[in-house]
Amino acid sequence: MNTQQLLEAAERSLLFVTDREPAVMQSGSGMYLEDSAGRRYLDFVGGWAVTGLGHSPAELVEALSSQAAQLLNASPAYYNVPMIEFASAITSEAGLSRVFFCSSGAEANESAIKLARKYGKVCKGGAYEILCAEHGFHGRTLATMSASGKEAFRPLFEPKVPGFRHLPFNDATAFERAIGNETCAVLLEPIQGEAGVYPATQDFIERVRSRCNETDTLLIFDEVQTGMGRTGRMFAFEHFDIKPDILTLGKNIGGGFPLAAMLCTEELNLFDKGEQGGTYTGQPLAMAVGLAVLRTTKERDLVKNAERMGAVLQQRLGKLSAEFGLTKIRGYGLLIAFDLPEPKGPDLVHKCFERGLLLNAPAPNVVRLVPPLIIEESHIDEMITVLTEVMRELGVAGTPSS
Ligand SMILES: Cc1ncc(COP(=O)(O)O)c(C=O)c1O
Incomplete structure (x- = not known):
């Protein structure tokens, strides 16, 4: 044609x-x-x-072709070699303990939302609310559109998933006041990308982190856009010297191959069997690519x-x-x-x-x-x-x- x-x-x-x-x-x-x-x-x-x-x-062409020739899909029911190698490499790079792999940024955030609600149920007396920022963007599944603070999403696909509240980005006082017994997590982009590249202030991130610590509330950073070197640091949270409890990655961790991840601390290894998963979690091709992207990014x-x-x-x-x-x-x-x-x-x-x-x-x-x-x-x-x-x-x- x-x-x-x-x-x-x-x-x-x-x-x-x-x-x-x-x-x-x-x-x-x-x-x-x-x-x-x-x-x-x-x-x-x-x-x-x-x-x-x-x-x-060349590095991704080589990783894809040699992995495709060796093992294309092992089933999520079994471990595979690149899955284990990449899980070790990415958790150690981010300084977090556990990782769940998926295929898109929205899925990684969906996973973070579920984990935060699980944490709220198990560890914080049933807290379920997630505080998000106005103009934030977290994806296009129904829950991540509900979490997004994009004006244009507001009237769409009602009723939205309940349990999200939006507050002005960089308004530390508003977040400090809103975080309470019902709040299981705060979900933020450290630099709002789709909104037009608006960085969080140091004061905002520090005060939200500290209020989260005081109230046993999780801090989730959506680094789907900012992670894996994009901002001149491997992860944008390094600019602020503040660590999240949950970190989501996507986009450049696959260098163009559909790959995303949710990382978390050891204490948040909370899902019971069957609560989270997916046909393509830890898929060998994606894992081989993830490893190659990380290695090449560092070597070069x-x-x-x-x-x-x-x-x-x-x-x-x-x-x-x-x-x-x-x-x-x-x-x-x-x-x-x-x-x-x-x-x-x-x-x-x-x-x-x-x-x-x-x-x-x-x-x-x-x-x-x-x-x-x-x-x-x-x-x-x-x-x-x-x-x-x-x-x-x-x-x-x-x-x-x-
Ligand atoms: C910060 C952020 N989170 C989540 C997403 C959604 O990622 P995906 O399109 O891979 O689902 C995006 C995409 O632009 C994003 O910028």
Whole structure:
């Protein structure tokens, strides 16, 4: 099929869930994707903060092919070798004791929600409520949509799963007051990603942690987007020097392969038989990939690269700010966003796409950059050149200096 036929077939057969650009991605290598018409795209979206090692990295191709040749699926009823190796490696990396594996960030958070409720039942007199932040995002299952504080989710799929309360992000006093006998956990993103890259303050995280300690309430960090090197630390909680009781990971722990995880302390090894599980938990291919992503990230010092390149990226964006009125250039490592003076984000993303640059606008006036962690300065130069041309074309403008 040629590209037109592929697009027509897509329109006919896929259930609509979102608008997509009229291209069919066919191959990828490093920082670039290529579509079925042979057009190349510099990728600053990375599958939404997923492909940390870039597209089709040799280490993952090797891990997948050798594991596929050896053992594709052992059944969740039995241990397998990469499952045990990766469980040991990821728990030791995060400084937590136990891990449950699944395939998506939403499932990891769903698992954290269940574990928190189990903890509330067994250890805190039936506490069930989970406090979450306004504008937070935790996934698209019914419980994780209920936990999310995204305005647009509010009227959807009612009735929602009960037991979640949303409070203003970074309002430590509101959380301190709300945490009580009914509260089994607080669920937070240390840096809100989908909302537009808004970091928690040190004071907020410290005060929530301390109130959780005083009241035997669990602190859950959703690091699906921020974990595995993205922010210039292996885990974003390292920026705050505060450890959660439960940590959820996804996206880049599989480098593009569907893999996610929920980690917890030893005391939270509380599920009884049959309460949690899944056909693909600890699936050998996913486990081999997870291990390869972790090893490669460390061997190639990609966490440091994320920190270094993130600083370069912020500095280059800073140089554009006067001409184009860019404000609030923010983020950690390679999780970066900035505000446009007008809501031209969707137009900008589309025009950049037409010129072979992939960007993301999580809100009409916000542009987010989440490139692979392997990025080099030359890619930043290339991105800045296209971005500058497109902003000029769209008439994005700062306040003229008199
Ligand atoms: C912080 C956070 N949690 C959870 C999710 C959901 O992950 P998934 O789409 O893999 O279910 C996302 C996805 O963007 C996320 O950013």
